[in-house]
Amino acid sequence: MIPELGHFALIVALLLALTxxxxxxxxxxxxxxxxxxxxxxxxQGQFVFVALAFACLAWSFLTNDFTVENVARNSFSQLPEVYxxxxxxxxxxxxxxxxxxxxxxWTTAVSVFSRHxxxxxxxxxxxxxGLISVGFLAFLLTxxxxxxxxxxxxxxGRDMNPLLQDWGMIIHPxxxxxxxxxxxxxxxxxxxxxxxxxxxxxxxRWSRPWTTVAWAFLTLGIVLxxxxxxxxxxxxxxxxxxxxxxxxxxxxxxxxxxxxxxxxTEKRGAFKAWTVLLALIAFSLSLLGTFLVRSGVLSxxxxxxxxxxxxxxxxxxxxxxxxxxxxxxxxxxxRMITGGAFTWFSREALLLAxxxxxxxxxxxxxxxxxxxxxxxxxxxxxxxxxxxxxxxxFVPVMAPVxxxxxxxxxxxxxxxxxxxxFARLKWALAVAVVTGLLxxxxxxxxxxxxxxxxxxxxxxxxxxxxxxxERMQHGTRLTQLPxxxxxxxxxxxxxxxxxxxxxxxxxxxxxxxxxxxVGDYTELAGYTFTFQGATEYNGPNYRAAKxxxxxxxxxxxxxxxxPEKRIYNASGMPMTEAAIHPSFFRDLYVALGEPLxxxxxxxxxxxxxxxxxxxxxxxxxxxxxxxxxxxSDRRYRIALKKLAIPAGAASQGA
Amino acid sequence: MKxxxxxxxxxxxxxxxxxxxxxxxxxxxxxxxxxxxxxxEVAEGKAPTDRAFRIGGLVVDGSLKREADGLTVSFVVTDTxxxxxxxYKGILPDLFKEGKGVVAEGKLGADGLFTATQVLAKxxxxxxxxxAAHALEQAAKAQQTLQQ
Numbered sequence: 001m002i003p004e005l006g007h008f009a010l011i012v013a014l015l016l017a018l019t020x021x022x023x024x025x026x027x028x029x030x031x032x033x034x035x036x037x038x039x040x041x042x043x044q045g046q047f048v049f050v051a052l053a054f055a056c057l058a059w060s061f062l063t064n065d066f067t068v069e070n071v072a073r074n075s076f077s078q079l080p081e082v083y084x085x086x087x088x089x090x091x092x093x094x095x096x097x098x099x100x101x102x103x104x105x106w107t108t109a110v111s112v113f114s115r116h117x118x119x120x121x122x123x124x125x126x127x128x129x130g131l132i133s134v135g136f137l138a139f140l141l142t143x144x145x146x147x148x149x150x151x152x153x154x155x156x157g158r159d160m161n162p163l164l165q166d167w168g169m170i171i172h173p174x175x176x177x178x179x180x181x182x183x184x185x186x187x188x189x190x191x192x193x194x195x196x197x198x199x200x201x202x203x204x205r206w207s208r209p210w211t212t213v214a215w216a217f218l219t220l221g222i223v224l225x226x227x228x229x230x231x232x233x234x235x236x237x238x239x240x241x242x243x244x245x246x247x248x249x250x251x252x253x254x255x256x257x258x259x260x261x262x263x264x265t266e267k268r269g270a271f272k273a274w275t276v277l278l279a280l281i282a283f284s285l286s287l288l289g290t291f292l293v294r295s296g297v298l299s300x301x302x303x304x305x306x307x308x309x310x311x312x313x314x315x316x317x318x319x320x321x322x323x324x325x326x327x328x329x330x331x332x333x334x335r336m337i338t339g340g341a342f343t344w345f346s347r348e349a350l351l352l353a354x355x356x357x358x359x360x361x362x363x364x365x366x367x368x369x370x371x372x373x374x375x376x377x378x379x380x381x382x383x384x385x386x387x388x389x390x391x392x393x394f395v396p397v398m399a400p401v402x403x404x405x406x407x408x409x410x411x412x413x414x415x416x417x418x419x420x421x422f423a424r425l426k427w428a429l430a431v432a433v434v435t436g437l438l439x440x441x442x443x444x445x446x447x448x449x450x451x452x453x454x455x456x457x458x459x460x461x462x463x464x465x466x467x468x469x470e471r472m473q474h475g476t477r478l479t480q481l482p483x484x485x486x487x488x489x490x491x492x493x494x495x496x497x498x499x500x501x502x503x504x505x506x507x508x509x510x511x512x513x514x515x516x517x518v519g520d521y522t523e524l525a526g527y528t529f530t531f532q533g534a535t536e537y538n539g540p541n542y543r544a545a546k547x548x549x550x551x552x553x554x555x556x557x558x559x560x561x562x563p564e565k566r567i568y569n570a571s572g573m574p575m576t577e578a579a580i581h582p583s584f585f586r587d588l589y590v591a592l593g594e595p596l597x598x599x600x601x602x603x604x605x606x607x608x609x610x611x612x613x614x615x616x617x618x619x620x621x622x623x624x625x626x627x628x629x630x631x632s633d634r635r636y637r638i639a640l641k642k643l644a645i646p647a648g649a650a651s652q653g654a
Numbered sequence: 655m656k657x658x659x660x661x662x663x664x665x666x667x668x669x670x671x672x673x674x675x676x677x678x679x680x681x682x683x684x685x686x687x688x689x690x691x692x693x694x695e696v697a698e699g700k701a702p703t704d705r706a707f708r709i710g711g712l713v714v715d716g717s718l719k720r721e722a723d724g725l726t727v728s729f730v731v732t733d734t735x736x737x738x739x740x741x742y743k744g745i746l747p748d749l750f751k752e753g754k755g756v757v758a759e760g761k762l763g764a765d766g767l768f769t770a771t772q773v774l775a776k777x778x779x780x781x782x783x784x785x786a787a788h789a790l791e792q793a794a795k796a797q798q799t800l801q802q
Contacts, residue, residue: 234748344663344664344667349664353668353671356668356671356672357671357675360672360675360676360679363679364675364679367679367683368683371683381689381690382689382690382708382785382788383687383688383689383690384687384688384690384708385683385686385687385688386686386688386759388686389682389683389686389687392682392685392686393678393679393682393683396678397675397678397679513725513744513745514725515723515724515725573748573749574748574749575748576748593745593746594745594746596720596724602724604724604725604745606745
């Protein structure tokens with residue numbers, strides 16, 4: 001019963017989404033307030049029904065209803081309850097359902113926090129988000145119904161992929177989707193502006209906080225994914241330039257460019273056409289990311305071709321959304337009046353440079369991700385593009401952006417003076433260069449990459465401090481500075497922090513693979529790792545060998561680590577569960593390889609010394625907090641209050 | 655400078671920047687592509703000996719041997735038509751198993767021994783890495799054409 005109810009709720013949601021998109025869009029075109037006023041209740045109703053469908057699916061998972069194919073494939077009776085719940089979005093169908101639910105959430109949020117916006121703007125924005133909903137709901141109902149029954153029903157399920165049974169993976173997809181789908185708001189605002197022709201600073205002010213919040217969620221989602229990979233894959237790495245990772249990184253790069261160009265459009269009225277284009281690109285890349293990860297095209301181009309329904313639907317949807325919005329853009333953008341003249345050396349110009357480089361970096365990732373797929377699909381041979389390509393390209397392309405992070409916030413709008421900036425920043429520059437040159441010698445001798453990383457991190461940190469000092473020169477206290485300023489500076493500080501961490505861990509980490517019998521020890525970075533054997537135990541849905549490794553330093557005990565090797569009951573899939581001893585300046589990381597004798601007394605053991613890796617997570621957290629802080633700036637709320645009165649008066653008059 | 659000239663300077667600088675970035679990207683792209691060859695193609699001498707590439711197929715049953723250090727392993731990869739001996743020093747991935755699909759990246763020695771720097775078997779239990787599936791498929795096709 002419950003799965004059918006969920007299926008029915010999805011159909012109702014589709015009808016509501018159609019209502020939500022068609023009536024308000026027509027109403028906005030004709031200036032019909034009655035039709036426009038359908039937008040809000042329809043959007044909220046759609047969200048309620050999608051959420052109901054999601055709850056039904058979650059209920060099927062929690063009650064082990066293996067008559068539902070999706071449950072039978074992705075869950076297992078022995079699976080702990082929390083994972084049975086998260087398995088709801090572990091599968092293709094479930095994750096698509098979550099995508100629409102989050103879209104409904106964002107649309108509802110727009111419908112609630114848009115009282116101050118002109119009615120036709122709200123109608124268009126909600127209508128366009130409704131159209132996206134229609135696409136995804138139709139996709140779910142026609143090709144990926146999560147409530148499909150299975151006859152005859154199996155006795156038990158096939159279990160969730162063991163890799164996903166981790167709490168990093170519980171919150172990674174929702175956060176990532178909050179980011180992806182959040183760009184739909186920026187997209188809808190951009191399309192609405194193109195449709196109405198009203199593209200002014202007010203437009204940028206409305207869409208800016210939404211975009212920043214979406215960006216912060218996307219950042220959080222990506223970092224959670226990296227953190228999960230670090231702890232769960234057992235290889236000690238946190239970023240592999242894997243296509244699934246690149247799929248989320250491309251919208252992030254475009255989104256980063258977007259939040260910066262929105263700043264220019266809001267403050268100076270310039271770059272309007274460019275900002276709109278970036279909004280379209282950011283959301284298109286979010287769709288592309290969803291498509292790459294969810295269509296199965298990455299695991300096999302051929303499997304994709306043999307089951308064409310899903311793939312061709314998504315490709316068609318992508319073509320309509322991207323193609324349609326670009327055509328609309330080509331038609332409407334030339335009519336936009338560009339305002340706010342500026343010279344070639346000004347904050348505007350520096351932000352434009354930042355945008356161009358970020359997009360170039362995005363293009364390089366896109367090339368490396370799509371080219372192998374393209375070659376394979378064309379039958380032109382199998383190739384792979386690995387980390388060496390991305391590292392060789394990405395670091396040099398991004399270095400200028402990171403340098404500009406230090407200059408941009410201190411340059412004046414309209415026209416900046418190079419001698420003036422140099423005078424303000426010469427000390428920061430000198431200290432950063434010296435830090436970059438000297439710091440590597442205290443660690444492990446000269447290394448050009450370490451020098452570059454340290455210099456950039458120090459440069460950003462120092463320029464952030466200069467920024468604070470200059471703002472406080474005239475007696476302004478820290479607490480009086482606007483949240484937007486705090487947000488920007490914290491995010492840039494986080495960037496510096498993260499770069500410092502990445503630089504150290506990438507250049508100075510140590511790894512050792514050793515064969516260890518009970519009582520054997522190995523030394524790494526001054527720490528002694530003693531293997532004390534492995535014991536077997538039974539987990540809820542797996543059997544495991546649990547190793548014990550004692551870590552000491554100069555005879556002092558540091559930690560006892562328990563890396564595990566698990567075999568999952570339902571799938572028979574083996575899993576490495578690394579054990580990590582974290583601290584502010586280094587992680588000690590131990591993972592079990594395979595047993596090397598029949599009694600499982602001797603094991604291959606992988607030991608890592610990961611200096612400063614936690615700085616990466618801390619830096620990322622600053623980025624996220626900075627984003628939320630900037631989006632909560634007073635001026636957006638003041639704008640709300642100021643605009644609320646005339647808007648309300650206008651609707652009363654009409 | 656007139657504003658028109660300034661605009662021109664900005665455009666020229668932007669184009670130069672994009673050009674440099676594009677050259678950098680394409681150069682790195684060309685030199686870092688890793689090609690894939692099936693064991694049959696390697697046997698036919700199609701694979702390069704001076705640069706790294708990937709091979710894929712099934713790990714032959716009973717071919718996995720360990721050296722005394724416990725970490726150096728050797729095994730044989732086959733696409734059912736031809737086989738290549740592979741040696742690797744390091745810890746094998748969780749899903750590495752005899753009789754299952756595998757992909758290895760490394761260089762081919764003059765003696766025909768493939769020295770792997772990386773062994774990939776990162777998919778789930780039933781799943782075959784796409785390259786390995788591709789190699790088997792090609793070998794099957796070749797055998798069919800021989801029989802006809």
